[in-house]
Amino acid sequence: xxxxxxxxFLPYLLNQAAETTSREFAAYYRDRYGLLRTDWRVLxxxxxxxxxxxxxxxxxAMIHKTKISRSVAKLTAKGFxxxxxxxxxxxRVGLSLTARGRAAFDDLAERARGYDAALLRGLPPxxxxxxxxxxxxxxxxxxADGGRSDx
Amino acid sequence: xxxxxxxxFLPYLLNQAAETTSREFAAYYRDRYGLLRTDWRVLxxxxxxxxxxxxxxxxxAMIHKTKISRSVAKLTAKGFxxxxxxxxxxxRVGLSLTARGRAAFDDLAERARGYDAALLRGLPPxxxxxxxxxxxxxxxxxxADGGRSDx
DNA sequence: TATTGTTATACTCTATAACTATA
DNA sequence: TATAGTTATAGAGTATAACAATA
Numbered sequence: 001x002x003x004x005x006x007x008x009f010l011p012y013l014l015n016q017a018a019e020t021t022s023r024e025f026a027a028y029y030r031d032r033y034g035l036l037r038t039d040w041r042v043l044x045x046x047x048x049x050x051x052x053x054x055x056x057x058x059x060x061a062m063i064h065k066t067k068i069s070r071s072v073a074k075l076t077a078k079g080f081x082x083x084x085x086x087x088x089x090x091x092r093v094g095l096s097l098t099a100r101g102r103a104a105f106d107d108l109a110e111r112a113r114g115y116d117a118a119l120l121r122g123l124p125p126x127x128x129x130x131x132x133x134x135x136x137x138x139x140x141x142x143x144a145d146g147g148r149s150d151x
Numbered sequence: 152x153x154x155x156x157x158x159x160f161l162p163y164l165l166n167q168a169a170e171t172t173s174r175e176f177a178a179y180y181r182d183r184y185g186l187l188r189t190d191w192r193v194l195x196x197x198x199x200x201x202x203x204x205x206x207x208x209x210x211x212a213m214i215h216k217t218k219i220s221r222s223v224a225k226l227t228a229k230g231f232x233x234x235x236x237x238x239x240x241x242x243r244v245g246l247s248l249t250a251r252g253r254a255a256f257d258d259l260a261e262r263a264r265g266y267d268a269a270l271l272r273g274l275p276p277x278x279x280x281x282x283x284x285x286x287x288x289x290x291x292x293x294x295a296d297g298g299r300s301d302x
Numbered sequence: 303t304a305t306t307g308t309t310a311t312a313c314t315c316t317a318t319a320a321c322t323a324t325a
Numbered sequence: 326t327a328t329a330g331t332t333a334t335a336g337a338g339t340a341t342a343a344c345a346a347t348a
Binding site: 187188189215217218240241242243 | 313314315316317318322323324325
Binding site: 003004005006007008009010011012013014015016017018019020021022025041044045048061062109112113115116119120123127130131132134135136138139140 | 154155156157158159160161162163164165166167168169170171172173176192195196199212213260263264266267270271274278281282283285286287289290291
């Protein structure tokens with residue numbers, strides 16, 4: 001490594017790659033369904049894993065509960081998500097997709113899969129898997145050293 | 152690939168990895184020098200490549216000129232950057248680091264290098280290089296297919 | 303007292319249009 | 326007319342504190 005460049009700095013590279021690769025897909029769910037990033041993630045979790053409450057989404061998706069609260073309100077207003085009271089603990093709200101939400105999820109999940117494949121086109125399958133494994137490690141609860149807690 | 156998960160979606164993985172790996176370093180330049188992300192990138196470019204005008208930074212660093220304008224104003228107010236008029240074209244402003252800016256750059260560049268190395272600790276050097284090469288390709292001016300232009 | 307979910311608030315990041323002063 | 330840089334504004338993303346309702 002001769003001279004250290006911004007193009008050699010992993011956080012910068014990751015940020016640029018994340019921005020570039022997100023742009024087109026984000027434009028799709030925005031233009032087609034009026035969703036923002038958190039909305040799409042919440043919708044995805046409910047579609048992929050079935051009904052759950054806000055805390056469960058928060059734990060699975062690493063999204064703060066305040067963001068989930070706002071996304072759920074929006075998704076409910078759009079008719080994508082239905083809320084049901086929990087008889088055992090009335091603080092909890094069971095969330096699930098409506099038929100319309102399910103249709104949006106089916107469309108978006110299929111497109112996400114195709115979009116992902118297109119991004120990785122040209123990489124041997126083994127390298128693609130290795131890349132994702134490294135990214136999962138980097139995305140884990142630590143920076144260059146110690147742990148971090150969800151604020 | 153059995154069931155497609157958000158953890159398998161490259162834009163999501165990249166975003167999470169970028170967030171996690173940026174956090175600690177961003178906290179450092181924020182707490183130590185009162186800088187934001189764009190400020191650090193502008194400072195880095197001036198330190199790494201020498202004096203240049205705003206348009207040159209914009210071209211090299213993929214930062215929009217409006218962001219550069221604000222960062223330069225801030226870096227100048229902090230005494231990190233000095234501006235000099237261009238006799239040939241008085242619209243242009245030659246930017247360069249002051250001694251204080253140079254000291255901050257030296258510190259931050261060294262830390263960036265060490266931070267980067269720490270993030271990649273555990274990866275064989277060849278894999279680290281391959282990772283960065285893939286990220287540079289993904290960060291390039293295309294998403295899953297066509298090109299994009301700097302708005 | 304603690305937990306689930308909401309509301310309020312602020313800061314950061316990005317995008318765009320409109321402007322100025324020069325050319 | 327076109328370009329270098331500035332200012333204004335809005336939207337999107339993130340982080341925290343404080344709250345109501347319930348446990």
